[in-house]
Amino acid sequence: MWTVLLIVHGLLAVALLGAVTHQALSVWVPARRPAGSFVARFRSVPGASYANAMVVLYLLTFALGGIIYTEYRIAVRTVVEQLELWSQSGAFELKEHFAAVGLAILPAYWHYWRAPAGDHARTRDVLTLLLAFIVWWNFLVGHILNNIRGFGT
Amino acid sequence: MTPRSFEVFAIVFAVVYALAYVVAVEANYALFTYHPALKEWGAGVQKARDGPAMYWFGWLVTSGFVATAAGFAATALPESVTRRLWPGWTWVVAIGVMIAFCYLLRNLFLR
Numbered sequence: 001m002w003t004v005l006l007i008v009h010g011l012l013a014v015a016l017l018g019a020v021t022h023q024a025l026s027v028w029v030p031a032r033r034p035a036g037s038f039v040a041r042f043r044s045v046p047g048a049s050y051a052n053a054m055v056v057l058y059l060l061t062f063a064l065g066g067i068i069y070t071e072y073r074i075a076v077r078t079v080v081e082q083l084e085l086w087s088q089s090g091a092f093e094l095k096e097h098f099a100a101v102g103l104a105i106l107p108a109y110w111h112y113w114r115a116p117a118g119d120h121a122r123t124r125d126v127l128t129l130l131l132a133f134i135v136w137w138n139f140l141v142g143h144i145l146n147n148i149r150g151f152g153t
Numbered sequence: 154m155t156p157r158s159f160e161v162f163a164i165v166f167a168v169v170y171a172l173a174y175v176v177a178v179e180a181n182y183a184l185f186t187y188h189p190a191l192k193e194w195g196a197g198v199q200k201a202r203d204g205p206a207m208y209w210f211g212w213l214v215t216s217g218f219v220a221t222a223a224g225f226a227a228t229a230l231p232e233s234v235t236r237r238l239w240p241g242w243t244w245v246v247a248i249g250v251m252i253a254f255c256y257l258l259r260n261l262f263l264r
Binding site: 018019023066067069070071074077078086087089093094097098100102103104107108110111112115120121122123126127130 | 156159160162164165166167170171178187189190193200204205207209210212216220236240241243244247248250251255256258261262264
């Protein structure tokens with residue numbers, strides 16, 4: 001069961017990562033002319049259309065991560081500490097705290113994406129960048145910790 | 154809730170949640186404890202029993218209650234007061250809290 005939950009959590013995280021990266025690039029380095037290349041098309045998405053999906057994906061990924069965390073605490077963290085991998089352990093501690101911070105800013109993020117463009121656009125852009133950082137950090141750290149423990153061991 | 158009330162709620166929620174979460178972690182104000190080895194929940198902060206004790210869920214809920222209460226209380230304030238709320242506090246406090254956690258956990262990275 002844990003493997004299934006972990007895979008679903010990972011898939012949701014991939015979707016979240018894609019959505020938030022699209023959105024962050026669309027506001028921080030928007031495409032100025034008709035998109036021709038893959039990168040330009042990646043940057044030229046209408047960011048507002050991602051906001052609802054982002055909130056739902058974040059909450060689902062967070063909830064599933066919380067469930068898996070109970071198994072991680074016994075099956076993974078114990079091993080990580082026995083191996084004295086303190087940096088990796090610390091990175092995961094940051095992951096849990098950053099995820100909580102992401103939860104805190106989620107209502108504001110949602111509100112400023114629904115507000116008319118121009119009203120507090122800078123706040124909206126910074127919150128999006130912050131969420132992108134949190135999602136990337138949590139994705140990479142989760143992936144690394146999962147690799148340390150190994151699949152099915 | 155009007156869009157303006159929701160904005161006030163969201164700003165206050167973001168700021169108070171982030172700050173309350175740091176306090177909850179540092180002072181261990183967890184509303185409940187989870188014992189993963191036993192698959193048991195317990196009210197408040199409990200010591201580890203037959204395995205580790207998890208407080209993270211408790212910290213999240215503690216902060217959630219405090220932030221939700223503060224957010225709703227803020228929506229009841231007069232507009233002359235809430236108009237002064239700078240939306241930028243949402244990300245300034247969030248980044249500050251993230252840096253604070255990096256500092257608090259520095260020993261794990263400097264061993």
